Amino acid sequence: MALIDPQDFDAKIHIDGHWADGGGEPIDVVEPATGTSLGTIGGASPDDVTRATRSAVVAQREWAALSHPERAAVLHRAADLWDRHSEEIIGWNTREVGAIAPMAAFAVKVAAAECREAGSLPSHPLGEVLASEKPRLSMARRVPVGVVGVISPFNVPIILGIRAVAPALALGNAVLLKPDPRTAVTGGVTMVRIFEEAGLPPGLLQLLPGGADVGEAMVTEPDVRVVAFTGSTQAGRIVGELAGRHLKRAHLELGGNSAFLVLDDADVDRAVNLATWGSFLHQGQICMTIGRHLVHESLYEQYVEKLAAKAESMAVGDPTGQVHLGPVIDEGQRDRILALIGRSVEMGAELRAGGTADGLFVRPTVLAGPPPDAPAYCEEVFGPVATVVPFADDDEAVKLASASDYGLSLGIVTAQPLRGLALAERIPSGIVHINDQTVDDEANSPFGGVGASGTGSRHGGAAANIEAFTETRWITMRAEPGEYPL
Structure with a gap:
């Protein structure tokens, strides 16, 4: 029945x-x-x-x-x-x-x-x-x-x-x-x-x-x-x-605009695997979605290239079929996502993957090097959009990650978990995942954010x-x- x-x-x-x-x-x-x-x-x-x-x-x-x-x-x-x-x-x-x-x-x-x-x-x-x-x-x-x-x-x-x-x-x-x-x-x-x-x-x-x-x-x-x-x-x-x-x-x-820190000792392939899930799962329509990818400058270009290639390889279509991404919820949401992408590119972000839509099916998008005030970087997009920015050292990573009104979820990838934990303690966030992406939820664990989250x-x-x-x-x-x- x-x-x-x-x-x-x-x-x-x-x-x-x-x-x-x-x-x-x-x-x-x-x-x-x-x-x-x-x-x-x-x-x-x-x-x-x-x-x-x-x-x-x-x-x-x-x-x-x-x-x-x-x-x-x-x-x-x-x-x-x-x-x-x-x-x-x-x-x-x-x-x-x-x-x-x-x-x-x-x-x-x-x-x-x-x-x-x-x-x-x-x-x-x-x-x-x-x-x-x-x-x-x-x-x-x-x-x-x-x-x-x-x-x-x-x-x-x-x-x-x-x-x-x-x-x-x-x-x-x-x-x-x-x-x-x-x-x-x-x-x-x-x-x-x-x-x-x-x-x-x-x-x-x-x-x-x-x-x-x-x-x-x-x-x-x-x-x-x-x-x-x-x-x-x-x-x-x-x-x-x-x-x-x-x-x-x-x-x-x-809302959220979660930061994902990839430190200089991280494995790029494993970090990109985490990032793909954290940015593109459910078309990015999750409050914990990774919005800001902060990557050490020594790994930055390699990371952008591999994340963009992953984005381009993903299937987008009717979710009743074998696809990676389905549709966003409606035309208003689609138009807002595309507008944020377009304005960010006009302001200097480099479009490395995606940026288009067919009906309500928005391609997973990678924007490299957006300026700090680019809307796809500083606002919650609520769509499949990853912005990637380099940093020089841990202090700059903390500064970039903390430069947001939001504070919901934080991910840090490093070969030294205690180093990641020490960084996390300097960044306001209701949730922290060391060596994992930002989208996670368990019934017995406290959930919530700080600031605008x-x-x-x-x-x-x-x-x-x-x-x-x-x-x-x-x-x-x-x-x-x-x-x-x-």
């Missing part, structure tokens, strides 16, 4: 356990590789956010009151369902998102791992006994926040949604999920159906596809106490400002998730009522 049936969600949103009409315009689900319509999903309105929140508040109280094994069991069943329906979900991920099969399969694997990791949270110690100057028991206890709003992007919608949805549910919260409307089936319907089959009670996961007005309503809704947002830095600033105005927490995982590690691992999706409550108990002098 299929997990996802387009007839079930045809022009519908999901509220209180039911597919229902939404107040927004229906959204056409389009396959970017072919332009084919894959179905229609409902569009939500701000009023739907209010309606969903009312339902979620009621459902959350009953859910939080369940025993920890009951909540954990739902998460473990969900993990098994990701595995059981993986082939079907991979198909949707490939067609709706444009992910090649290995990338689509990786997302499903991570989703299962996220649910299994979240399944350990209900039984995790949720407080501590505190010393007190009075004769009483004093405790700090973690309690669910109540309702969590999750706003996820188009690029890797399964991973970037489930990493907030799963732990938030496991810790006793209800969730309102607003996926990007371009990938609302893979990033929304799939999750609703997985948890529905896993036995999650109605009202705890509500699906609200829509635009910025729906996201704004979610942030301003009084009973939504925490917002987990993944998206562009520009949009994240708006979400953070709005959340601050309404005195609620916003966990912001934003977000508000730090708010996803992954028990410590980050418990901090993100619970509140701390101070509780004291005395054997007898205390006496005061007034």
Whole structure:
């Protein structure tokens, strides 16, 4: 039996356990590789956010009151369902998102791992006994926040949604999920159906596809106490400002322009292998993508030549076939990528590979020696574009790597790992990989960036998730009522 049936969600949103009409315009689900319509999903309105929140508040109280094994069991069943329906979900991920099969399969694997990791949270110690100057028991206890709003992007919608949805549910919260409307089936319907089959009670996961007005309503809704947002830095600033105005927490995982340092003792062939994956995987539409390749001057020309040759050899096309890269998500994204390339070449960057597109299929591109203010070098491209710049010594490498508002992921290739670690400690970054590329994600590891890349590690691992999706409550108990002098 299929997990996802387009007839079930045809022009519908999901509220209180039911597919229902939404107040927004229906959204056409389009396959970017072919332009084919894959179905229609409902569009939500701000009023739907209010309606969903009312339902979620009621459902959350009953859910939080369940025993920890009951909540954990739902998460473990969900993990098994990701595995059981993986082939079907991979198909949707490939067609709706444009992910090649290995990338689509990786997302499903991570989703299962996220649910299994979240399944350990209900039984995790949720407080501590505190010393007190009075004769009483004093405790700090973690309690669910109540309702969590999750706003996820188009690029890797399964991973970037489930990493907030799963732990938030496991810790006793209800969730309102607003996926990007371009990938609302893979990033929304799939999750609703997985948890529905896993036995999650109605009202705890509500699906609200829509635009910025729906996201704004979610942030301003009084009973939504925490917002987990993944998206562009520009949009994240708006979400953070709005959340601050309404005195609620916003966990912001934003953009990146990750640096990849190739030191003078590195093996060039192995470095290029890492760089190819880090820059061109999923058409470069990953926040951790390598944007800036900083290569020691003694290896620079050899590195550029080999990376360009690798880029030229890669197959780009329909992701249902045997290709290395699929399409970017839409025409707007394609046009922005090509404009950044074009302006950078005009400013002096040397085009060594790619730089063209056929429809939504953008060729992997290598730009050598761009000036520091070239947009493809200093901005997040979110496309398959590698800029390569030489450096003379370690101090210059640190200076170049640190000269960015972003600070998400950092890769360093060297024959001396401790030298790489010493350099990494001088470069602001939420994630560091020595002798590896920048694109990596594990369910039990903290994930997040600094600076323009977000508000730090708010996803992954028990410590980050418990901090993100619970509140701390101070509780004291005395054997007898205390006496005061007034």
